[in-house]
Amino acid sequence: xxxxxxxxxxxxxxxxxxxxxxxxxxxxxxxxxxxxxxxxxxxxxxxxxxxxxxxxxxxxxxxxxxxxxxxxxxxxxxxxxxxxxxxxxxxxxxxxxxxxxxxxxxxxxxxxxxxxxxxxxxxxxxxxxxxxxxxxxxxxxxxxxxxxxxxxxxxxxxxxxxxxxxxxxxxxxxxxxxxxxxxxxxxxxxxxxxxxxxxxxxxxxxxxxxxxxxxxxxxxxxxxxxxxxxxxxxxxxxxxxxxxxxxxxxxxxxxxxxxxxxxxxxxxxxxxxxxxxxxxxxxxxxxxxxxxxxxxxx
Numbered sequence: 001x002x003x004x005x006x007x008x009x010x011x012x013x014x015x016x017x018x019x020x021x022x023x024x025x026x027x028x029x030x031x032x033x034x035x036x037x038x039x040x041x042x043x044x045x046x047x048x049x050x051x052x053x054x055x056x057x058x059x060x061x062x063x064x065x066x067x068x069x070x071x072x073x074x075x076x077x078x079x080x081x082x083x084x085x086x087x088x089x090x091x092x093x094x095x096x097x098x099x100x101x102x103x104x105x106x107x108x109x110x111x112x113x114x115x116x117x118x119x120x121x122x123x124x125x126x127x128x129x130x131x132x133x134x135x136x137x138x139x140x141x142x143x144x145x146x147x148x149x150x151x152x153x154x155x156x157x158x159x160x161x162x163x164x165x166x167x168x169x170x171x172x173x174x175x176x177x178x179x180x181x182x183x184x185x186x187x188x189x190x191x192x193x194x195x196x197x198x199x200x201x202x203x204x205x206x207x208x209x210x211x212x213x214x215x216x217x218x219x220x221x222x223x224x225x226x227x228x229x230x231x232x233x234x235x236x237x238x239x240x241x242x243x244x245x246x247x248x249x250x251x252x253x254x255x256x257x258x259x260x261x262x263x264x265x266x267x268x269x270x271x272x273x274x275x276x277x278x279x280x281x282x283x284x285x286x287x288x289x290x291x292x293x294x295x296x297x298x
Contacts, residue, residue: 094136
């Protein structure tokens with residue numbers, strides 16, 4: 001254990017970080033340091049019992065970030081825009097980690113990033129939960145931190161919650177996602193950990209690069225077809241327009257509409273590379289088969 005390189009994982013009690021932490025635990029070349037705001041949380045204690053070091057870390061507290069990263073070889077960094085819905089706060093958190101990683105000389109940071117859509121579109125399209133991460137990506141590289149950015153596709157898990165099929169008045173179900181006939185990339189966050197572990201194992205291939213991750217790309221009707229076959233329900237693409245989606249009125253509707261507008265631009269997601277980095281990655285069909293219980297109320 002003493003000879004293993006320490007990988008510090010931010011957000012290890014959450015979805016992405018938890019997946020990465022579990023994969024790091026299974027990699028005999030690395031030792032896991034779990035970073036969490038609350039070291040008494042059940043998820044943190046589970047990792048401690050499995051042999052991980054568990055350290056308190058708050059992304060809004062520079063001293064705790066510095067202490068948490070001391071002696072680490074590398075780090076997996078994930079920030080959560082939806083915690084506070086502030087692009088500025090997310091950028092501050094990401095830049096703080098970058099500055100500390102630079103000062104302490106970390107050898108490899110894997111950052112859960114995304115494109116800076118605002119810059120890419122010349123200011124025509126703002127997707128705040130993408131744009132902040134894009135700014136942080138650029139900052140990591142600009143100050144010379146050896147960093148790989150992983151840019152994730154849409155979460156399959158969203159289909160269990162906010163994108164769950166909705167019953168219509170005539171008895172069938174619809175998926176109201178404004179993609180038209182443009183395929184949308186998807187991935188389960190549970191499969192991200194193995195990808196990140198593979199990236200840590202091959203720094204010479206990935207440092208300085210942005211890697212787009214996707215299990216597969218399906219049209220909304222194809223997603224609906226998979227759900228129909230697996231759940232035994234008649235589920236269809238609602239064919240909702242971007243404009244109608246934006247006016248649905250729920251918190252974040254405009255933000256997500258702009259995300260879908262960006263998806264229409266077909267961002268770079270590398271299915272072949274993702275499968276190479278995690279040969280056991282699940283298809284949407286496999287994912288839904290394993291999670292049928294989430295639809296028992298349909």
